[in-house]
Amino acid sequence: MADSAAERRSPAAAYAARFEAASAGGGLRLAEIPFLTQVDLRVDPKSPAAERIGTAIGVPLPVEPGTVASGGDLEVLWLGPDEWLVLGPDGAAPDLVARIAEAAGGEHVSVVDVSAQRTTLAVAGERARDVLAHGCALDLHPRVFGPGRCAQTMLARANVILVAGEDDVRVLVRSSFAGYLAEWLLDASVEYVAGG
Amino acid sequence: MLLIPCPWCGPRDEAEFHYGGQAHIAYPDNPAALSDEEWARYLFFRDNPKGPFAERWSHTAGCRRWFNVVRDTATNEIHAVYRVGEPRPVTA
Numbered sequence: 500m501a502d503s504a505a506e507r508r509s510p511a512a513a514y515a516a517r518f519e520a521a522s523a524g525g526g527l528r529l530a531e532i533p534f535l536t537q538v539d540l541r542v543d544p545k546s547p548a549a550e551r552i553g554t555a556i557g558v559p560l561p562v563e564p565g566t567v568a569s570g571g572d573l574e575v576l577w578l579g580p581d582e583w584l585v586l587g588p589d590g591a592a593p594d595l596v597a598r599i600a601e602a603a604g605g606e607h608v609s610v611v612d613v614s615a616q617r618t619t620l621a622v623a624g625e626r627a628r629d630v631l632a633h634g635c636a637l638d639l640h641p642r643v644f645g646p647g648r649c650a651q652t653m654l655a656r657a658n659v660i661l662v663a664g665e666d667d668v669r670v671l672v673r674s675s676f677a678g679y680l681a682e683w684l685l686d687a688s689v690e691y692v693a694g695g
Numbered sequence: 696m697l698l699i700p701c702p703w704c705g706p707r708d709e710a711e712f713h714y715g716g717q718a719h720i721a722y723p724d725n726p727a728a729l730s731d732e733e734w735a736r737y738l739f740f741r742d743n744p745k746g747p748f749a750e751r752w753s754h755t756a757g758c759r760r761w762f763n764v765v766r767d768t769a770t771n772e773i774h775a776v777y778r779v780g781e782p783r784p785v786t787a
């Protein structure tokens with residue numbers, strides 16, 4: 500049987516060349532970050548299990564809405580008052596799920612590997628937030644949406660999770676919407692791309 | 696477009712929400728004991744005030760939580776937003 504890793508293709512793989520071309524000017528950089536580990540976690544934040552899970556993964560679950568806690572190579576995104584998305588590097592899911600499940604013990608906890616549900620589009624550079632503002636109603640200024648913040652919202656009518664960085668925003672989009680959103684990003688970028 | 700303050704996420708566009716109708720409709724204690732008319736009344740009959748109305752909304756494109764809103768049906772002004780299980784706040 501063929502090695503399945505060799506056959507993997509990320510949802511926005513077909514856009515790599517166009518992303519690269521749009522990034523040539525430097526004011527804007529578009530790229531897909533494929534195959535990140537994503538584990539959806541639901542647990543009562545006040546339960547002992549929530550605390551044990553935080554200890555087990557080395558990152559306490561953030562309880563303030565729209566915030567991100569990070570530690571080691573993991574990031575924990577607040578998705579709801581009892582729901583988080585744990586982001587990690589490619590291949591980390593089996594170990595991560597096992598560690599969380601063990602920490603959960605017999606308590607009422609849901610932990611699901613949803614890595615294949617979304618891919619990550621990195622929108623970086625000084626124009627990153629301007630591009631996203633074309634299709635997002637949230638205030639993305641670093642003053643209110645800077646490092647340590649995330650949001651579930653809509654970008655160009657597609658459901659997304661935005662993760663803020665210093666001069667970049669990562670857009671987590673469902674795999675079936677990745678092509679649409681890649682086209683939209685390229686279109687919204689035209690006025691910021693040198694020679695475009 | 697309404698700007699609805701989700702009690703968890705803060706103000707968001709109406710497009711991120713789904714509407715859930717009148718709030719505080721309790722499920723009957725013993726549905727089997729109801730007559731057809733009483734059951735129909737529970738299922739289909741809702742208040743339709745001109746003015747403040749307590750209604751349910753779900754932040755479907757965000758935290759996916761249901762919560763309650765007191766909205767003036769005549770002006771669309773939102774008087775209060777509160778989480779499920781909390782009592783309806785007193786509003787003007």
Ligand SMILES: [Zn+2]
Binds near residue numbers: 758
């Ligand atoms: Zn919300």
